[in-house]
Amino acid sequence: MTCPSTEELAAVYDGNLKGRQALKIRDHVAACPRCAHELHVLHQSLQSVPKAPTPPGDLAAWALRPRQKSWIAPQVNLFSPHRRPTK
Amino acid sequence: MWHAPTSCRAFYLRYNGLMPPQKSPKGFKDRPIGLIRRVIAGEQAAWEEFVNTYCGFLYSLAWRYARRDVDLASELVLVALEGLRKPDTGGREFYRLRKYLDSLERFGARSRFVTWLALVTRNLFRDWFRDREGRRIIPKEIEGLDLVDRKIFRLVFWEGLSESEAFGTLAGQKEPLAFGDFQSRLERIYTKLSEKNLLTIYQDLLRRLPSLTLGSPPVPGGLCPVQVADPRPEARPDRxxxxxxxxxxxxxxxxxxxxxxxxxxxxxxxxxxxxxxxxxxxxxxxxxxxxxxxxxxxxxxxxxxxxxxxxxxxxxxxxxxxxxxxxxxxxxxxxxxx
The missing domain is CATH 1.10.10.10 (Winged helix-like DNA-binding domain superfamily/Winged helix DNA-binding domain)
Structure with missing residues (x-):
């Protein structure tokens, strides 16, 4: 069996899969280290959610603003001999 | 072949068949189908509601991957939202949300939305980090060093910057570091790195640099002489x-x-x-x-x-x-x- 889709893995984690398909996927996950690892990381991620701090107040507004070219350039090495100005 | 840590198998076996149905965190619907349908239909107000509802959740997920860096966590939230907006090959936006909705409609309500979102987001973060840093893993001996040392390692060994360039970049990032301290840290990295890892990194650097023939010119029909210099500073007195x-x-x-x-x-x-x-x-x-x-x-x-x-x-x-x-x-x- 090929690895289950994201939706199927999420359903396995939630314990909402029933019937023959559930058995198939469970058997696969028990034998597939990748899928088992995915589940493990998912579990850790969801467990860490309540421990994270509250996001900055304006994060949602910031995420919703129309996307423009950023005024902030990436970190640059000012003195690199490889740097050339934009023509 | 890749092997998951034993703890992963133990985790799954512990929950295999015994896992009770999970509940969504407070304030989140198990399956916000109506909202997702409106988002997919292109309703701007619905997208704003979606972002306002799940922004905090995405930030909490990102916090773990950003290693407590507020700016990086905020950027990862944008990465996740952009990933959710991404169009399919036909140019229709929100193809991931469409896929989730399709799976609900075809197979019935199976997973909670937050579980699915956590899985998708994790994949988006992983792809973003791979794009940014390549598929490289910091060697174990370097992982034990402090943050500045790891930064120096990335700049010199992964990005191939010279010592002065790496120092300039660190100064640009407001790292309070004297040049002497920088050099001693670099020496420490060289001594910590195992021979095997040093060779792998050096080969990777060589692959990315333009080729350079050293020594006598190749004999016609013979093998091209290859000379790999020891990258450690003490081994290069000429430079x-x-x-x-x-x-x-x-x-x-x-x-x-x-x-x-x-x-x-x-x-x-x-x-x-x-x-x-x-x-x-x-x-x-x-x-x-x-x-x-x-x-x-x-x-x-x-x-x-x-x-x-x-x-x-x-x-x-x-x-x-x-x-x-x-x-x-x-x-x-x-x-x-x-």
């Missing part, structure tokens, strides 16, 4: 003198150049930094500076060039050396016709 001389010249040029920049009028200096260093276009600089005409930007740049040129001449700095030490100065001085 040590050259490097220290270059460093001293570059240091002096930078000192004079920074003095020259500081001596410029405030507006001229800001225009110069925005255009030459931040690489913004004339129009972008005009908007930031609040000038009425773009010509003002070019006038300020011409003024900066004149003054920098005369300052360098007055201080007796060789222009060629200045160009070699500070790359972007090259084009700047050329425009002056000097």
């Amino acid at each position: 040590a003198l050259e490097r220290s001389e270059d460093r001293a010249i570059a240091k002096e040029v930078r000192r004079v150049f920074l003095e020259a920049i500081l001596a410029l009028p405030r507006v001229t200096r800001q225009v110069l930094l925005l255009h030459a260093v931040r690489q913004l276009s004339g129009e972008e600089v005009r908007i930031i500076m609040g000038f009425h005409k773009r010509q003002r930007v070019y006038d300020e740049l011409a003024k900066a060039r004149r003054r920098l040129g005369s300052f360098l001449k007055k201080e007796g700095v060789d222009e060629e050396k200045a160009r070699r030490s500070i790359g972007w100065l090259d084009g700047l001085l050329d425009k002056n016709g000097s």
